Amino acid sequence: MTRATKFLAAMLLALPAIVCAQKNSTPVIAIETDATGLYLVVDELCLKQSHYGARVADPGQFLQVRDMARDAYPVYGSGNPNELALAITHGNGNVTTMLAYKSHRSWDDPSDGNIKWTEITLEDTAYPVTVLLTYKAFACENVIQTMASVVSRQQRITINSIASCYLNLKSSAYYLSRLYGAPGFESNLLSERMSEGIKVFDSKRGVRNSHYDNQSFMIALENPAGELTGEVVGGALCWTGNFRMSYQVDVMHNCYVWAGINPYQAGYVLLEGGRFDTPWMALTYSPSGKGEITRNFHDWGRKYMLNEPQRIRPVALNSWEGVGMDFDQKTILEMIDRAADLGAEVFVLDDGWFGNKYPRNDERNGLGDWDINKKKLPDGFTKFIERARARGIMFGIWIEPEMVNPSQLAEKHPDWIVKAPDRPPLMHLSRQRSQQILDLSNPRVQDFVFDVFDGILKQNPEIGYVKWDANRYAPDHGSQYLPPDMQGNLWIDYVKGLYSVYERIVKKYPHTIIQLCSSGGGRVDWGAMGYHHEFWPSDNTDALQRVYTQWGINHFFPAMATSAHISQVPNHTTSGVTPLKFRIDVAMSGRLGVELQPRDMTPEELKTISSAIAQYKTIREVIQLGDLYRLTSPYEDNFASMVYVSKDRSQAVAFCFVTKYSPAQDYPVIRFSGLDPNRTYAISEINPGKSNGSPSVGKSFTGDFLMKNGIRTTFWRACESAVFRLNAK
Numbered sequence: 001m002t003r004a005t006k007f008l009a010a011m012l013l014a015l016p017a018i019v020c021a022q023k024n025s026t027p028v029i030a031i032e033t034d035a036t037g038l039y040l041v042v043d044e045l046c047l048k049q050s051h052y053g054a055r056v057a058d059p060g061q062f063l064q065v066r067d068m069a070r071d072a073y074p075v076y077g078s079g080n081p082n083e084l085a086l087a088i089t090h091g092n093g094n095v096t097t098m099l100a101y102k103s104h105r106s107w108d109d110p111s112d113g114n115i116k117w118t119e120i121t122l123e124d125t126a127y128p129v130t131v132l133l134t135y136k137a138f139a140c141e142n143v144i145q146t147m148a149s150v151v152s153r154q155q156r157i158t159i160n161s162i163a164s165c166y167l168n169l170k171s172s173a174y175y176l177s178r179l180y181g182a183p184g185f186e187s188n189l190l191s192e193r194m195s196e197g198i199k200v201f202d203s204k205r206g207v208r209n210s211h212y213d214n215q216s217f218m219i220a221l222e223n224p225a226g227e228l229t230g231e232v233v234g235g236a237l238c239w240t241g242n243f244r245m246s247y248q249v250d251v252m253h254n255c256y257v258w259a260g261i262n263p264y265q266a267g268y269v270l271l272e273g274g275r276f277d278t279p280w281m282a283l284t285y286s287p288s289g290k291g292e293i294t295r296n297f298h299d300w301g302r303k304y305m306l307n308e309p310q311r312i313r314p315v316a317l318n319s320w321e322g323v324g325m326d327f328d329q330k331t332i333l334e335m336i337d338r339a340a341d342l343g344a345e346v347f348v349l350d351d352g353w354f355g356n357k358y359p360r361n362d363e364r365n366g367l368g369d370w371d372i373n374k375k376k377l378p379d380g381f382t383k384f385i386e387r388a389r390a391r392g393i394m395f396g397i398w399i400e401p402e403m404v405n406p407s408q409l410a411e412k413h414p415d416w417i418v419k420a421p422d423r424p425p426l427m428h429l430s431r432q433r434s435q436q437i438l439d440l441s442n443p444r445v446q447d448f449v450f451d452v453f454d455g456i457l458k459q460n461p462e463i464g465y466v467k468w469d470a471n472r473y474a475p476d477h478g479s480q481y482l483p484p485d486m487q488g489n490l491w492i493d494y495v496k497g498l499y500s501v502y503e504r505i506v507k508k509y510p511h512t513i514i515q516l517c518s519s520g521g522g523r524v525d526w527g528a529m530g531y532h533h534e535f536w537p538s539d540n541t542d543a544l545q546r547v548y549t550q551w552g553i554n555h556f557f558p559a560m561a562t563s564a565h566i567s568q569v570p571n572h573t574t575s576g577v578t579p580l581k582f583r584i585d586v587a588m589s590g591r592l593g594v595e596l597q598p599r600d601m602t603p604e605e606l607k608t609i610s611s612a613i614a615q616y617k618t619i620r621e622v623i624q625l626g627d628l629y630r631l632t633s634p635y636e637d638n639f640a641s642m643v644y645v646s647k648d649r650s651q652a653v654a655f656c657f658v659t660k661y662s663p664a665q666d667y668p669v670i671r672f673s674g675l676d677p678n679r680t681y682a683i684s685e686i687n688p689g690k691s692n693g694s695p696s697v698g699k700s701f702t703g704d705f706l707m708k709n710g711i712r713t714t715f716w717r718a719c720e721s722a723v724f725r726l727n728a729k
């Protein structure tokens, strides 16, 4: 069942209790999880938000303090002077909207007792326009998803701006933590106190949207939060297109959070009788620090979002940094053999395998022609699949099916390409790789993109892994499919078109591992992640930068989805040189993989990598399915440390990475979290260096002692590291 049909089935099957509007007689609308609650009240037919945060014992009392509640979904025309959730131009040109509460209903999800739905219906007081606010509460994970829908029953309207979520917070101070960066420098963590005024983080890049600002945040209330202390609200917008997150703090210290599709150049024309659904926003709350926000997102994502969430992710060897597009059949066959020798479980043939009339020998040609390059690979994939099968590993490939550059496809279908009319395409921009974007608002293009995936998989059903890339951003646009007066719909319909293609693919190929990539981490959001197994966080595989990138992105996304590959030095992106042990240890803290040409490595290095892969296989269940506790932040100290703890707290794996030389030559101390205080843990070391990473290796301590005192390491120089395993007796 697709997600959309599941939603409809849930609506039809359930027998919701519908409460209709009567002046000020509506009960509190309580949207609750095990420990959190979002409470709404109706005041003079106006929907107001009373509270979001810890669940309260008796929500009925919110009715007595309706005057404290604030507009839950303010619209332009209602008199609210702040950031507004919705602005519509009606058919007759009226730019104001007035929404009155009409009814609400709540029902248990018929197929999952952990989920409860709530839908609130608001009606415009003058026009046949309905706004639905839908909430999906996940009890155990303490996550609430919110979205809005507009139904225009009789007239064509333009939606000028529409939030997925509008949140009112009340505190004396707010501390925002978010991710920022650039291609090759993704997911750096920034924390700042929010001053009065409006801060906006957004993307206007069309298809690659998370390189710079990410659509996820944490807001600590009152004081900066620690990992285990402080009240924190977390949010993640599930949208792969242009987004806008804004945070407005007024002089009375109210904070209004707006999250949704970026309205920039995107007035959306909704035809008569049409319905517009925003993407979901996922919210969570923790009374005890940022770590719990992370664990809530990880638990929710691993249970409800990722493809095959409980499947342990295999170790991959990807060809990109090793051979680029410069390979032939013999090279790849040998790489498959060597990948298997190392213990990798999937070999991924990256870019460069396709195109005949326009061979893909560099980035300037070939996208669009997904036929195997006969000159490079005379036997197609057949020999690779046979060899992989013989060696007991999977074979995987790279595709970039939304894009086109000189190709037979471009000759045949210039009308499928996104391009502003009467102007040459913007090809001169740097990092655009001479390529353009196919117009996924067009259903024929959606079919083409689906057919690329389906065609390859139908011919080669043993392909077990597909890396899906997208390497161009879009600073201009024009759809040759949409009518001239609906051009604002493009980037929204594009993403919806992309999701519908993903949906078809995942339904047909649920067990094909799909990696989300977009020039590295250009698409790391929970919208796209809902159709993938894992993501490629950055093309920067320099282990030193990866400590920061993975630290940042793992605030919201779990290690099992975070592809982290051991690469060669000098590093492909930074030219940095780090020790092999450090590169291995950093990669082990995510979904371990390898990104190099084994032929270029010494026998000694290959032995070290293969031994590390074997050891990773013994601990990866804890890393991929366990709870992450961050211990020391590389932003605050000269080293990073973290521990993954199995759900039953019987096992843990701790990592320590020195990022800067410590002038005091002081050994980093790992003080643990998340262990069972009453159990005794034996400490061993994974992938040890020449000497033990800690004098405590080989000894046993109680969880209580490890969390109060900790253990010390034996190093202080940059790029030294250790991985410890803790086993409860």
Ligand code: DGJ
Residues within 6 Å of the ligand: 320, 350, 351, 398, 469, 471, 517, 518, 519, 520, 536, 538, 539
């Ligand atoms: C960008 C990706 O991030 C890389 O890993 C690689 O797949 C290249 N594209 C291939 O063109």
